[in-house]
Amino acid sequence: MNPMKMRPFGPLQVPLPSVGQGTWMMENEKAGAIRALRTGIDLGATHIDTAELYGSGRVEELVGEAIQGLRDRVFLVSKVLPSNASYEGTIQACEQSLKRLGTDRLECYLLHWPGSYALEDTFRAFDHLLQDGKIRTYGVSNFDTKEMREAVAIAGKDRILCNQVLYHIGERAVEHELLPWCGENQIALVAYSPLGQGNFPKKSGLLAKIAETHQATPEQVALAFLLRSPHVFVIPKASREEHVRANAGAADLELTPGEIAELEKAFPTGPKRTLPTL
Ligand code: NAP
Numbered sequence: 001m002n003p004m005k006m007r008p009f010g011p012l013q014v015p016l017p018s019v020g021q022g023t024w025m026m027e028n029e030k031a032g033a034i035r036a037l038r039t040g041i042d043l044g045a046t047h048i049d050t051a052e053l054y055g056s057g058r059v060e061e062l063v064g065e066a067i068q069g070l071r072d073r074v075f076l077v078s079k080v081l082p083s084n085a086s087y088e089g090t091i092q093a094c095e096q097s098l099k100r101l102g103t104d105r106l107e108c109y110l111l112h113w114p115g116s117y118a119l120e121d122t123f124r125a126f127d128h129l130l131q132d133g134k135i136r137t138y139g140v141s142n143f144d145t146k147e148m149r150e151a152v153a154i155a156g157k158d159r160i161l162c163n164q165v166l167y168h169i170g171e172r173a174v175e176h177e178l179l180p181w182c183g184e185n186q187i188a189l190v191a192y193s194p195l196g197q198g199n200f201p202k203k204s205g206l207l208a209k210i211a212e213t214h215q216a217t218p219e220q221v222a223l224a225f226l227l228r229s230p231h232v233f234v235i236p237k238a239s240r241e242e243h244v245r246a247n248a249g250a251a252d253l254e255l256t257p258g259e260i261a262e263l264e265k266a267f268p269t270g271p272k273r274t275l276p277t278l
Contacts, residue, residue, distance in 0.1 A: 004044030004251045007230060010161035010188040012137065016075055018227050019251045020047030021244070022192065022237030023063055027055030029239040030062055036244045037066035041073055043248035049164070049190070049235045050101075051079035051112060052093055057100050064102035075107040079141060080122070082115020089117075090125035094134055108161055109135040113142035113277065123155050137161045141192075144275035145177045152185065160187055166276050167191035167232070169222045170201045172269040173276050183231050191226050193278060194234040195219055206266050210259050216249070223250035225263050 006015035021040045026033040037048065050063045060078065067074050078101065084093040094109060109129065111122055126138040140151055141164035151160055163182060167174050168191065182189045200222055207218035214221070223234050227250070238244040255263070 004248060007233070009233065010137070010139070011158035011186045012161065013186075014075075014137075014161075016047050016188075016233060017044050017251060018233055019045050019223065019247055020049060020075075020190075020233060020235040021045050021247075022235040023048065023050045023059050024054050024237055025059075026062055026237070026239055027058040032241075033062060033239040034066045036239050036241050037063065038070065039241050040238070040244040040248060041067070041070050043245065044251075045244065045248050046073050047075045047077065047233065047235065049077045049192075051081075051110075052084070052097050052100075053079065053081055053112060057096070060097055060100035064100060068102070071103060076101065076103065076105075077108045077110060078106050079110040079112040081112055082117065085111055085115055085117045085122040085125075087121040087125045087128075090122050091128060094125075094129050098134060105133060106135045108137045108139055110139045110141045110162070110164060114140075114147055119151060119154050123151075123159075139163060139188075141165065141190075142275065142277050145181050148178070148181065148185075148187070158186070162188035162190050162233075164190040164192050164235075166193055166278060167226060168194050168196040168200050169207075169225050169263065169267045170196050171276060172267065173273055175269050176272040178275065179229060179232070183229065186231070189229070189232050191232055191234045194223055194226055194236050196222075197278075201267070206262060210255070210263070213259075214253055214255075216253055217246050219243075220246055220250040220253050221255070221263075223247060224253040224255050225260065227251070228255065228260055 139162035
């Protein structure tokens, strides 16, 4: 297999693979999940997303085991809970995540969703962690366009690397405004639940038909559809090795303009509405 294609991630233009790996709910699938994560890293899916929330820390511990011996190849992302996102709380939460992950730094640290602590305080803590070398960059998650504008006004231009949001072929609300806005501002849009948590609509066999043309799977087509925008990255979660292999393969799948148009028609964006979240 060829090495996975990279694309520039956020304002720093860090080259990252378009397909990464999610880890939510891996805590009850530990052995398989560790194998799958390691296989994924070997296949180039080195962007690994986790959070202090997942399994109340148990997923970070599992990720720590999975990346042992592979740490330097991984772009490791974790997230602080909004309820911990005060200045002191963010610093403490990060230090605890690092301990569970068995590492000394995160490549990117995200605020999991907007909360009640002032963003100024959270970002000040992120800056402190940057200076200490405990994080390399930071970003946000579940921020709508208005919240992104406010966040950039506080953090300054080119400071926020990414916004991680719900985006899959059956849930295209971000395409109305947030996705183009992120593109214009060179902020990476990281699609979470890019397979709709395994339940994306397979609508009248269109995904299967396009998949067959490419000798691919409907899930690979669904991921490739999201990757048609150059600043989108996907982080499917897979505890099974066959899934992680398929997901890595999606990075090489190029849909034709005709196929994209068919999919856009079959899976419409729907009316403009507030940012959907899980
Ligand atoms: P997802 O990635 O859309 O779907 C995961 C499900 O799809 C699992 O059941 C998995 O099965 C299955 N699957 C994976 N690859 C497949 C393939 N190639 N073919 C068929 N089935 C496949 O759902 P998600 O876990 O909600 O989202 C991905 C990641 O995004 C999370 O794990 C988490 O890291 C992140 N996330 C972030 C937020 C946030 O608020 N920032 C919210 C939700 C999720 P197996 O596991 O059995 O292989």
